[in-house]
Amino acid sequence: MHLVIIGNGIAGVSCAQAVRRLQPTARITLVSAESAHHFSRPALMYLYMGHLRWPDVKPFEDWYWTENRLELVHDRATHLDAAARTVHLAAGPSLTYDALLLATGATTRYYDWPGQHLRGVQGLVSKADVELMAETTLQVQEAVIVGGGLIGVEMAEMLRTRGHGVTMLVRDRHYWGSVLPPEEAALVDAQLRRHGVRVHYETELTEVLGDDAGRVRAVRTSRGTELPCQWLGIATGVTPALDLTAGTGIDTDRGILVDDYLQTSVPGIFAAGDCAQRRSPGPGEAAIEPLWYTGRMQGETVAHTICGQPTAYRRGPWFNSAKFFDLEYQTYGQVPARPGADEASFWWQHPTAALGLRLHYRADASRALLGVNALGLRLRHDVCDQWLRRGVPVGEVLAQLGAANFDPEFFAQHEPAIVAAYNARHPDEPAVVLRRRKGLLSRLLSV
Amino acid sequence: MVALGLLALAVTAAAPAGLREPAFWLGVALLSAGALGWSWYKFGRGPGGVHHNNLWARGSTSRGAVAWATGVALTGFYVVLYWWPEYLENLIRPLDGLSQALRQRPADQWFLYGTFYTLAVLLMGTRALLKYRHSPYQRVRTASVMFFQLGFAWLLPGVLLALQQPEFYFTYFWPLKYDYLFPGGVQSLLQNGHLGAFMVGWGLIMSFVATPVLTYFFGKRWYCSWVCGCGGLAETAGDPYRHLSDKRREAWRYEVSIVYTVLGFIVVTTALLWLNTRLGGALLGRLSDEFSRTYGFVVGALFSGVVGVGFYPILGSRVWCRYGCPMAAYLGLLQKHFSRFRISTNGGQCISCGNCSNVCEMGIDVKQYAQRGEPIIRAACVGCGLCSTACPRGVLNLENGPREGRYQPSQLIRAESLRILE
Numbered sequence: 001m002h003l004v005i006i007g008n009g010i011a012g013v014s015c016a017q018a019v020r021r022l023q024p025t026a027r028i029t030l031v032s033a034e035s036a037h038h039f040s041r042p043a044l045m046y047l048y049m050g051h052l053r054w055p056d057v058k059p060f061e062d063w064y065w066t067e068n069r070l071e072l073v074h075d076r077a078t079h080l081d082a083a084a085r086t087v088h089l090a091a092g093p094s095l096t097y098d099a100l101l102l103a104t105g106a107t108t109r110y111y112d113w114p115g116q117h118l119r120g121v122q123g124l125v126s127k128a129d130v131e132l133m134a135e136t137t138l139q140v141q142e143a144v145i146v147g148g149g150l151i152g153v154e155m156a157e158m159l160r161t162r163g164h165g166v167t168m169l170v171r172d173r174h175y176w177g178s179v180l181p182p183e184e185a186a187l188v189d190a191q192l193r194r195h196g197v198r199v200h201y202e203t204e205l206t207e208v209l210g211d212d213a214g215r216v217r218a219v220r221t222s223r224g225t226e227l228p229c230q231w232l233g234i235a236t237g238v239t240p241a242l243d244l245t246a247g248t249g250i251d252t253d254r255g256i257l258v259d260d261y262l263q264t265s266v267p268g269i270f271a272a273g274d275c276a277q278r279r280s281p282g283p284g285e286a287a288i289e290p291l292w293y294t295g296r297m298q299g300e301t302v303a304h305t306i307c308g309q310p311t312a313y314r315r316g317p318w319f320n321s322a323k324f325f326d327l328e329y330q331t332y333g334q335v336p337a338r339p340g341a342d343e344a345s346f347w348w349q350h351p352t353a354a355l356g357l358r359l360h361y362r363a364d365a366s367r368a369l370l371g372v373n374a375l376g377l378r379l380r381h382d383v384c385d386q387w388l389r390r391g392v393p394v395g396e397v398l399a400q401l402g403a404a405n406f407d408p409e410f411f412a413q414h415e416p417a418i419v420a421a422y423n424a425r426h427p428d429e430p431a432v433v434l435r436r437r438k439g440l441l442s443r444l445l446s447v
Numbered sequence: 448m449v450a451l452g453l454l455a456l457a458v459t460a461a462a463p464a465g466l467r468e469p470a471f472w473l474g475v476a477l478l479s480a481g482a483l484g485w486s487w488y489k490f491g492r493g494p495g496g497v498h499h500n501n502l503w504a505r506g507s508t509s510r511g512a513v514a515w516a517t518g519v520a521l522t523g524f525y526v527v528l529y530w531w532p533e534y535l536e537n538l539i540r541p542l543d544g545l546s547q548a549l550r551q552r553p554a555d556q557w558f559l560y561g562t563f564y565t566l567a568v569l570l571m572g573t574r575a576l577l578k579y580r581h582s583p584y585q586r587v588r589t590a591s592v593m594f595f596q597l598g599f600a601w602l603l604p605g606v607l608l609a610l611q612q613p614e615f616y617f618t619y620f621w622p623l624k625y626d627y628l629f630p631g632g633v634q635s636l637l638q639n640g641h642l643g644a645f646m647v648g649w650g651l652i653m654s655f656v657a658t659p660v661l662t663y664f665f666g667k668r669w670y671c672s673w674v675c676g677c678g679g680l681a682e683t684a685g686d687p688y689r690h691l692s693d694k695r696r697e698a699w700r701y702e703v704s705i706v707y708t709v710l711g712f713i714v715v716t717t718a719l720l721w722l723n724t725r726l727g728g729a730l731l732g733r734l735s736d737e738f739s740r741t742y743g744f745v746v747g748a749l750f751s752g753v754v755g756v757g758f759y760p761i762l763g764s765r766v767w768c769r770y771g772c773p774m775a776a777y778l779g780l781l782q783k784h785f786s787r788f789r790i791s792t793n794g795g796q797c798i799s800c801g802n803c804s805n806v807c808e809m810g811i812d813v814k815q816y817a818q819r820g821e822p823i824i825r826a827a828c829v830g831c832g833l834c835s836t837a838c839p840r841g842v843l844n845l846e847n848g849p850r851e852g853r854y855q856p857s858q859l860i861r862a863e864s865l866r867i868l869e
Contacts, residue, residue, distance in 0.1 A: 010799075043800035050504035052801055059799040059818055061695060161500040194494055292798050296860070316859075321796050323839040326496035326581070330796070330841060378841035381794020381859060406793055406844050408835050410583035 001026045004097035006077045008032035011273025012103035014299030016070050022307040033076035035127050044130040045154045049161045082248045082266050099306045106238035106274035115208030120216040123234040140164050140230040144219050146205040147235030148175045153324050155233040156197045167198045183347050187375050191325045238290050240275040255288045260312040262302040272298035317388040332384035333371030335360045348418045361394040369397050378406035399435040452478030460537050471541035486574035495581030497837045508687050514760035522757030529748045532556035549605040568596040571683035582836045592679035600676045615646045618674050620653040622713040623774030630724040666788025667778035668830020685764020692763035692810035710776035765808040779826030790823035793842045795859035803834035820857030
């Protein structure tokens with residue numbers, strides 16, 4: 001079998017690795033125009049900040065690919081001939097395949113702002129983007145970032161390490177309003193302020209203004225103000241890369257449409273990662289999941305189907321993490337920005353330090369845990385995952401909170417304060433007694 | 448200010464007698480104030496956190512001209528110290544007062560070295576305390592290495608000398624301080640009555656009882672990154688260079704082939720020397736003296752000093768610990784096979800960003816384990832905890848737990864079986 005994978009991001013590479021394991025004799029070719037080798041996309045920011053070099057953000061040394069017989073083609077796939085099962089490349093010879101995985105990723109989403117093509121206006125998705133950013137921010141005094149999500153805060157951190165002034169335009173009333181409840185957003189906002197980032201909430205970009213040299217000189221906002229800037233970061237999300245599907249008969253919508261097995265409408269062609277859109281996502285799941293972790297899981301899953309072991313994509317409880325300047329964030333399960341009708345939410349925040357924990361749960365008799373947000377606290381993924389899978393009642397979760405503590409040794413343990421806060425706020429319920437201190441692995445896994 | 452301090456010390460080295468004392472102390476004062484002031488300026492003012500901005504962009508920490516100059520200066524100092532101490536006379540003499548007060552004897556080159564070494568650990572330890580002040584683990588650990596260097600590697604040996612006792616380091620054991628259990632070392636200690644016997648017993652217990660027991664419970668870190676003086680210098684003065692360690696598989700192959708050879712060599716030699724003593728010198732004759740001198744030169748001076756510290760700015764801060772230290776090798780074997788210690792990976796949260804591998808001074812490619820959801824159980828790991836501190840997603844945690852299931856990867860990633868180290 002010859003498997004051709006378009007894209008060497010985490011979805012494509014995870015698939016290649018899993019196929020190599022499942023079918024030791026398969027021929028596997030990864031095609032990428034972006035980089036000769038797989039790299040960690042979330043680590044691009046560290047290149048710009050000088051924390052890491054290019055070899056450091058490559059998850060595997062270069063020998064890895066040859067030793068595991070994963071053929072790398074650093075070329076652009078220009079055209080897909082589904083009938084002939086052939087991928088045409090810009091420079092090299094065409095590749096015929098038995099199975100094809102489209103893991104083409106996503107690109108910055110623009111909203112047709114006037115002036116968006118001026119120099120100094122860009123997103124941050126690809127290796128080329130971070131290289132361009134290094135180039136175009138050299139002479140910058142003031143930068144504007146549009147979009148209050150994860151990429152936006154990354155850009156802000158990058159620019160602040162070089163001392164550039166940063167203003168963020170955020171559409172919602174608070175930071176990442178579509179995802180974070182207000183309390184969490186307030187902690188992030190405090191981080192942004194502490195690091196000298198100005199944030200304009202409920203403000204959108206309406207126009208990008210250029211100078212005679214074709215470079216951005218200012219932006220106009222929905223509030224009518226004009227903010228001078230020499231660089232504009234677009235962080236309003238990403239959109240699946242669909243170029244290769246044109247004229248192939250592969251069904252697309254916003255992304256490449258796939259079934260539960262991550263198969264496209266054309267037999268033998270699969271899609272995974274940021275470019276894929278599931279036709280029927282499970283309840284509470286997004287059709288497109290542009291995330292490192294889901295890319296990895298989709299890549300692993302689709303490998304099984306490609307190798308003749310049809311496996312439906314079952315993500316399991318959602319999880320994600322990020323770091324907002326110095327503030328770490330982890331989330332498990334579903335924590336909506338506002339609790340739904342039959343849901344309740346308990347939020348604890350440290351009186352002085354930037355620490356917070358939210359437990360989101362069903363308001364009915366089961367009081368089953370639905371999701372957890374942690375800021376400045378590290379939680380144990382395995383434990384949270386088990387709680388969510390089993391729908392453990394929130395009282396039980398609180399009693400076992402120590403088991404989920406993943407903070408390093410000597411860190412203050414806040415479980416007693418958290419449980420006390422819960423009990424104080426719920427005097428009508430039987431008082432929760434903190435049962436287990438931060439404990440040992442084996443005990444935790446037998447929750 | 449640091450530069451002025453170094454200049455003053457350079458002047459001292461060549462100064463006439465009348466000038467050298469003021470120049471020396473001026474140099475030390477400028478150096479200290481400069482180091483502390485710069486640390487505060489760089490790490491003390493802003494919010495706490497890991498901010499390795501421009502680490503790989505500035506020459507001094509990325510093998511640029513400044514790094515090479517620093518390396519040459521450090522190496523030069525070691526070469527002069529070991530082989531031409533007479534050129535350090537002007538730096539040694541100003542310490543006579545201090546040496547008299549502490550040790551009741553004039554200063555020598557080793558007192559100069561020990562004093563500068565301790566000063567470096569304290570000054571750069573303060574820098575580390577500021578830099579990592581957001582992490583209680585790093586604060587406690589840094590304070591620990593500062594305490595052991597000052598108390599057990601500088602003050603106590605000095606006081607022992609003042610009391611006409613052997614200059615004994617309670618924090619160094621066989622096989623690192625191999626001569627403590629060589630027949631010659633034991634015999635000379637035993638000439639010092641009860642205290643000497645206690646020292647021999649201490650050495651035996653630390654090497655063969657305390658080391659396995661403590662390593663069983665806490666891993667190798669209880670020594671390498673909490674107590675040891677070499678580790679102390681690496682964790683403080685070497686901190687700006689920790690990322691320079693070589694993470695490639697190639698380097699790992701050198702590491703295992705060299706460091707276990709050194710350990711084996713020490714073990715065999717110790718056994719032979721005792722056998723020789725038993726046989727009244729029939730086996731080796733005068734070879735044992737020769738051995739001590741040769742090994743002392745090659746391993747003690749060249750490896751741990753000139754290369755180990757002199758090359759900090761080029762090869763990173765743990766070259767000696769990683770490739771040469773027999774104690775680290777011994778602790779490493781215990782850690783790998785008889786310990787409850789591991790670095791846990793937090794489920795599937797790794798993003799392969801590489802920050803953990805970058806800060807690993809022992810050259811472990813930490814992310815290889817983390818990205819597969821596997822715990823990190825490596826003989827080399829000294830448990831400095833920087834991977835955990837630097838991880839932007841809270842994925843790594845140093846833990847002591849049951850040995851059962853110690854290698855169990857997370858079920859939340861399908862750990863793929865392609866091997867990394869072989």
